Amino acid sequence: MGIFLPLVWFRHDDLKEMLDSNKDSLKLEAMKRIVAMIARGKNASDLFPAVVKNVACKNIEVKKLVYVYLVRYAEEQQDLALLSISTFQRGLKDPNQLIRASALRVLSSIRVPIIVPIMMLAIKEAASDMSPYVRKTAAHAIPKLYSLDSDQKDQLIEVIEKLLADKTTLVAGSVVMAFEEVCPERIDLIHKNYRKLCNLLIDVEEWGQVVIINMLTRYARTQFLSPNQNESLLEENTEKAFYGSEEEDAKDAKAEAAVLAKCKPYVMDPDHRLLLRNTKPLLQSRNAAVVMAVAQLYFHLAPKAEVGVIAKALVRLLRSHSEVQYVVLQNVATMSIKRRGMFEPYLKSFYIRSTDPTQIKILKLEVLTNLANETNISTILREFQTYIRSMDKDFVAATIQAIGRCATNIGKVRDTCLNGLVQLLSNRDELVVAESVVVIKKLLQMQPAQHSEIIKHMAKLTDNIQVGWGVAGPRERGWQQCHMSEGISQVPMARASILWLIGEYCEHVPKIAPDVLRKMAKSFTNEEDIVKLQVINLAAKLYLTNSKQSKLLTQYVLNLAKYDQNYDIRDRARFIRQLIVPTEKSGALNKYAKKLFLAQKPAPILESSFKDRDHFQLGSLSHLLNAKAVGYQELPDWPDEAPDPSVRNVEVPEWTKCTSREKRKEKVEKPFYSDSEGESGPTESADSEPESGSEENGSSSSSGSSSSGTEEEEEEEEEDSGEQSEDKEEEEEVEKRPKRKDKEGSHKAVLGSAGSPSEEEEEEERAKKAKKKAPQGRKGRVETSSEASTSESSSSGSDSGSEAEAKQRKPPSSKASPKEISLLDLDDFTPSPVQPIPSSSIISTSLVTDLEGLTLTDSSLTPTLLSPAFSAVKTYELLHRMAGEGLAVEYCFSRRPFPGDPHMVAVQIQISNNTDTEVKNLRVNEPKPLSGMRIQEFPEIEHLAPGDTATVVMGIDFCDSTQAANFQLCTHTRQFYVSIQPPVGELMAPVFMSENEFKKEQGKLMGMSEITEKLTLPEKCQSDHTIVQQLTSAANVGRVPCGASNEYRFAAKTVTSGSLVLITLERREGSTAQLTINSEKMVIGTMLVKDIIQALAQ
């Protein structure tokens, strides 16, 4: 040692020298060696002063390695570590986001309490950084600071609250992580972000997904009602028969009472549904942790009927690494007890291969046992027979246990199993025999009378199962989960079991029993404790039943036991002697000795060790260990009454949210979601009778709609009175936008729909005012309700979706909350003749979409717009006069939102009758849309007089593709096959956004989502006006204000999926220009480029 020490010293010296040099390569070499030392766990702390000097080194790799060193040793050398702080503070201001982020990362990783205030400040600042990456780092820093100084909690919660509101997927996962570490109890912080998190979920990176899903599981448990409350009643009733514990009865009764008292059908909260729907695709994730997280979410939250979807995904995980299998099987074992049916189809996936590790084999066995029922038991037993011959003895023992369990659970096969097990008694392997004995003993207890032969057979076995085979003492019955028995022998247990059996049923084997006792008395001193106890027990029982033959033996055994080393045995001997041998002192108990010893004993229930493990959140560490781990958050029970769902409403809707929501909407497979209804409450009902209105829901769907309808009426009256002033306001709004008036009508419409916050606020305020005034007199216009619903269904907003929901729940008389007012804006709609909307379609109204609704208002106020007055509107021929035998049909894209379904493109169809007879029953027939495409037909035209022309509107959802929609146009005599093919420019609707928003969105759509093309503008197409006009005629887009004079910006959203399409046209010198299109939809982008260039070239 003495020789080595200076050596080490010298080596460090030379490292110091290298670090002090001014050559980066030397420094790097030194740092590499130091890091290698750290990695090997060698102490390098004495180099701290030399290393810390290099924290400001220019070379980035040296810097990084210094960071690594610093984070490792700062805690030990706090004073010196402070030297580096200023460097990081400088780094926090760096223009490069990577440097800002890494400075924050290192600063927050240095565990020096003195710098807590600096860290706090840095985190706060970073939380509002421009770069989402830096914000993410800030979120990561929160738990670090919290672990350093938990007094900062309140301030940190503020930061968390702020970051929770962040809309980028990058931040979401990290901030929820911070939330879980710092303040998991502050569930109220989630309310406002709940829907956003649900919607962003699929785009969050996989690790974040796991954390978010686990958190949302807990959240949902506190906020929604149990989707299984009706079934749970039934379930518990049946279960009671099996395990009639009093506690459960009490619970049962309570639950029953509660349910009966309310006696209302269950209707799932749409937010609850949203969560289930948005997590489902993640079952397809490649990340096992994500799949498991979704599986546990479904297990804990989904209605019983829907939980099944997770089975397939979980079975898939069984193909993964053995560690993954291990965890998944543990969870499957728990699930399969509760929901056996779920895994039954996958029974064969749990068959065991000889190459599986033992711990996996045993878990699979557990699952197979749980899955066994009357129908599949024969196959399972046949499998088990193969397993019994395995070379892996631990596994064989477990299989025997499993057979025992199958036998107790399924009466039909009990005898078969018993016979099989008895055969095993002649197995050569002692362990197998011993395990069988233990299991047989349990089975025999169920019907001892019929099996005295077996008991006799077993009695003979005491000789075969020899003493001293194993060393370990008694072991708890039932193998403990899968931690292997570590070679603990079952043999003493088996001997004890046989003795107990003989004692218990000594009347069945009257000849053998005393003989066995004789033998055991002989070997008493060499037995294991557990066996000794049973020998005493046997002696006592024999004494009571057959004292003649066994009196002396019993005395002998008790005397031996009296001097045993184990005090348990001494105690037992004393106790039993008092009890069975009558003396003067022994009192009343003596008489009852026989009753005490030979009472009927209930047969043991062989239960899975996974029973009742599901009170732990599945997939958690605590569940796996079956013990509460540090920091485990209990999964709360469902509330009896749902808390107020309106807390999740978000007042100011954001564009991003809307788009993401619309994107998601496509994913919903269930047909009724794709309807215009979006998320109307009743469709969500898991109950079979959604119509029988629950109290909470206010009323049945129809009355619900009518009630809200009336409410809107009232509002409308108010609106009417205040309309003038409002109009003025609106005009002012319009005026505010620069150079807007000169744009085409459609642009005005766009403008109207624009959701700038200020406008919204005004709207809201106005609405508030209107609300306050008491509604007077209803004129009861027929259309009102349908209008309202029309407009509402045209909305696509996500956040306010629930506003209407909330509204629906509240009785109409309830006080209007400020959120509801958005409904006000729906008022002045002209009844749309086109679409009869089912009255149940009361839905959401986001302000945004309301405003979109205003577009409609505008246009209906100026009826001229109804016809394609817009000069640029092109008409296309649908049916030529010749082909149509005098019937000519033309269509154009009116570029107005299709009332009733925001995902449809409105197609205005002009039909002129050039024949000299009347055309009757003109209608659309047999639309044959391609997959996903939907067509909303126009109402039938009953008569069309000769020479007359009729204009109707139909809606087509093209699914953002330019494929043609095919359908038949029928008259009373003929059918014509026609098709409408939309130009790509018509597949979108304009959106309004500010310049900043535009830039932000554009920033998100870089890379492959960006298409750039150069073009030359022709002579006549040089003026601003013509360019804008040509462009807007080519595509249905809205102009975005732009600071630069040589740039034009336009924005639109695709109609079906709501993906943003951003167009930038930049004029260069001469007549050249550059066209850039940013859109998630590549295909649309490319086609649009072509179309626009063509339009501009004309």
Add this chain to the structure above:
Amino acid sequence: MIHSLFLINAAGDIFLEKHWKSVVSRSVCDYFFEAQERASEAENVPPVIPTPHHYLLSVYRHKIFFVAVIQSEVPPLFVIEFLHRVVDTFQDYFGVCSEVIIKDNVVVVYEVLEEMLDNGFPLATESNILKELIKPPTILRTVVNTITGSTNVGDQLPTGQLSVVPWRRTGVKYTNNEAYFDVIEEIDAIIDKSGSTITAEIQGVIDACVKLTGMPDLTLSFMNPRLLDDVSFHPCVRFKRWESERILSFIPPDGNFRLLSYHVSAQNLVAIPVYVKHNISFRDSSSLGRFEITVGPKQTMGKTIEGVMVTSQMPKSVLNMTLTPSQGTHVFDPVTKLLSWDVGKINPQKLPSLKGSVSLQAGTSKPDENPTINLQFKIQQLAISGLKVNRLDMYGEKYKPFKGIKYMTKAGKFQVRT
């Protein structure tokens, strides 16, 4: 979340440690060693070991234990999946993941680990992003670095981390643009004594090697997508498109990645391409047993079966085996009692067989169980489920890429009980 990571080799040496929070003494690993001792084999070490103050979660790969130390509740799969991802990353960086390689590249390993976790929470796990942050070592780069003093560490934030396609690095350039897809199917089966199938399923994966310039947007469609019963995707695949059109639409990561793994629905009968005829018998009285197996083709769709390998774990009481193969080579390890027979190609005219005798330990009774036979084989140019790729299209870039699709069928966990 993850507190520390220890890498332990087969000999029980901790050869690397990394801490993301306060330092956890390496003595915590004693609990792990204890568990390791108790478990007879490495694969039987429980993946989760509770200790008084910590929990140890471990994975075992490439003869190395990756032991993560955690202190509080965290989904165990989260950690296990992450550890596997670490191993995959190492493999991706260095080609192989072994103790020697890790020791040689300890600085890069450390830098990578530093980027992968922040405060124990995963930060960057996509290999495309990591490779931009820390360049993988190549011989050329090592030479250049030593001369110029430049570094392996990138100084720009990988744009991928901020974009909507975090898995792809930007600025990819290739002179030869090529995209190769390997459809690999594995048959998992248990065949019983009499040769009938107890369970058989097909699991497939599509591994891709995409080297395309720029930001290509690919779509891959199948002739018979209905075959795919259960799928899991690389995050790049647009789930929406798959749901609606059964088309794989994606912007690929650069380089090698697993695009898709799938399971062929259980309703479809699985064609078992090989059969094994076996006659293994031990007699109670004599210490000699007979051993004879023949492997033959069955339902191979006209393709040849290659790379056949038969392994079997013999009972403990087997002392030695005297066997003669009709083709290939065989080895019997008297210590582990593992018999392996490398058969090679199966010639349908002359079926390969392995015959001989087994000598048992004298005095012991005959083993209860006949050994299970594990089979490995490969069939080129065939996807046993019948899955066919229809076409591959590329959007978003102008050049014409070279495209290639390869099919292969392999044995997965293919066992014959005797």
